[in-house]
Amino acid sequence: MSSAFIPVLTEYRQKQGDEEASRLVRITFPLSLLLLVLSVLRRCFCPAIVAAIAPGFLSSPDKFSMTVLSPGSCSLSSFISLASLVMGALNTKKVFFVLRCTCNAEYHDDRCVSPLPYGKPADSCCCYWIALGGFVQFAFQLPAFFRNGYSLGFDQVFAIRG
Secondary structure: OHHHHHHHHHHHHHHHOHHHHHHHHHHHHHHHHHHHHHHHHHHHOHHHHHHHHOHHHHHOHHHHHHHHHOHHHOHHHHHHHHHHHHHHHHHHOOOOOOOOOOOOOEEEOOEEEOOOOOOOOHHHHHHHHHHHHHHHHHHHHHHHHHHOOOOOOOOOOOOOOO
């Protein structure tokens, strides 16, 4: 997200000014939220999706659970998309605040050492840590984001002046 967004927002800010750049952020914000909602829905319905597209995995509980609970099936990392939006906006104003949260779940006998209830598969725990890391990264950048004149919201006019 940020590798595509920063150059566009930087150019837009230089040509159109700060207010229009802030408006572009407000236009992009709901799209990032939509991605988050779709990711959560995908995570909730992942067992049904896997059963529909790979019914052979149902006969092998190990394959099925590995597919359903793998970090690849956990697209809750879209919180990172929100963090990238905020970070990209800050970077265009030469504010560089780097906070990186990663998943370092320890594996032991297919269990995850985490504050989650014992018995959760490690990959499932990792999904929640990825989501938490993305949220924390997003939240920690919000004060600087607001201080620099940006706002989050919904701009009802999606036309971009170019």
